[in-house]
Amino acid sequence: xxxxxxxxxxGSAVATIPADASLHDALERLIELRIGSxxxxxxxxxxxxxxxERDLLRECAIHPxxxxxxxxxxxxxxxxxxxxxxxxVAYIMGIMTHNRIRHLPILDGERLxxxxxIGDVVKAQLEAAEFENRYLRDFIQHS
Numbered sequence: 001x002x003x004x005x006x007x008x009x010x011g012s013a014v015a016t017i018p019a020d021a022s023l024h025d026a027l028e029r030l031i032e033l034r035i036g037s038x039x040x041x042x043x044x045x046x047x048x049x050x051x052x053e054r055d056l057l058r059e060c061a062i063h064p065x066x067x068x069x070x071x072x073x074x075x076x077x078x079x080x081x082x083x084x085x086x087x088x089v090a091y092i093m094g095i096m097t098h099n100r101i102r103h104l105p106i107l108d109g110e111r112l113x114x115x116x117x118i119g120d121v122v123k124a125q126l127e128a129a130e131f132e133n134r135y136l137r138d139f140i141q142h143s
Contacts, residue, residue, distance in 0.1 A: 003092060003106055003116060004085035006124050012114040014105070016041045019048055019073040023059060026051055026072050037103040039112060040076045046112040047105055049076035082107050083116070093121055 017026050017038040026038055030053055040049035051072055059075050060067055082105050083092055096104060096118055106114040 001089045007114040050080040051076045
């Protein structure tokens with residue numbers, strides 16, 4: 001199974017935020033959309049960073065007064081790890097586990113093609129295992 005297979009069922013919508021937006025704006029967007037990360041964009045690049053709820057939580061604990069004034073670019077993870085649609089899901093699982101990340105932007109050339117979470121990967125693996133189990137049960141019953 002490949003990343004593009006997950007995106008086909010999940011869709012390619014990605015929540016983004018400008019690098020110059022305030023941390024408060026980012027927090028409101030995460031809450032509104034009920035998601036755990038935002039891809040940070042600017043007018044020149046499809047992706048300049050990623051901002052996670054963990055990043056925001058850490059910053060709120062350290063500088064609670066700065067949430068309204070600080071810009072996303074000040075705390076985002078620059079040069080985030082990305083995947084491409086042709087990557088194998090098993091490879092992506094390893095990358096996410098090794099780097100302790102839960103969200104992975106997908107780039108198709110220069111285009112932001114989607115975002116997958118560790119939950120998306122687990123769901124895809126469970127569905128594949130369920131399909132295989134059903135196939136094997138049917139094979140055994142009809143043999």
